[in-house]
Amino acid sequence: MPQLDTIYGETSVFRFLILDAPTQVRPANFDQAALELPELTTSDMPVTIATTTRDIPRMYGTPTSANSGPTSWAKPAPGQGSWTVSLSGNVQPTEAQRAAMEALYAARGRYVWVERRMNADDTNEGGCALVTSTGKPIPADGVVTFTATLTGWGRHFPDTRQAV
Structure with missing residues (x-):
């Protein structure tokens, strides 16, 4: 694996296949039919775990001053996960x-x-996602600035070979 200080966005490989319907199974024809986006400057695929808490946390006692805050704190538990993809490139x-x-x-x-x-x-990491925003690629002096954002539908696969 290359040194972290030598990894750049343009060394990533980003491929996609437009679907007729959402799925949690990797399409059988993905390797043959997928389109590749070139030379991305950045790509990010953050995964977030939401937290669940009680609707109204119980408060014990009264704060002694305006700066002391509550005397009881919520104890969040992990809830649903979600993920997004953001892309940009020149x-x-x-x-x-x-x-x-x-x-x-x-x-x-x-x-x-x-x-x-x-x-x-x-x-490869990824899964099924909804294309939620795109920037129209229009050249300026021959260079195209391209942006897109996708929102994951269902599970994010750290290794898409598990999506069977």
């Missing part, structure tokens, strides 16, 4: 790369199977 795309960016742009409001990995890794 690229000079080939025709195939531009076609992939435009396909993702046109997929806003649709489900996609998405996978991301660093170039030096052999494990």
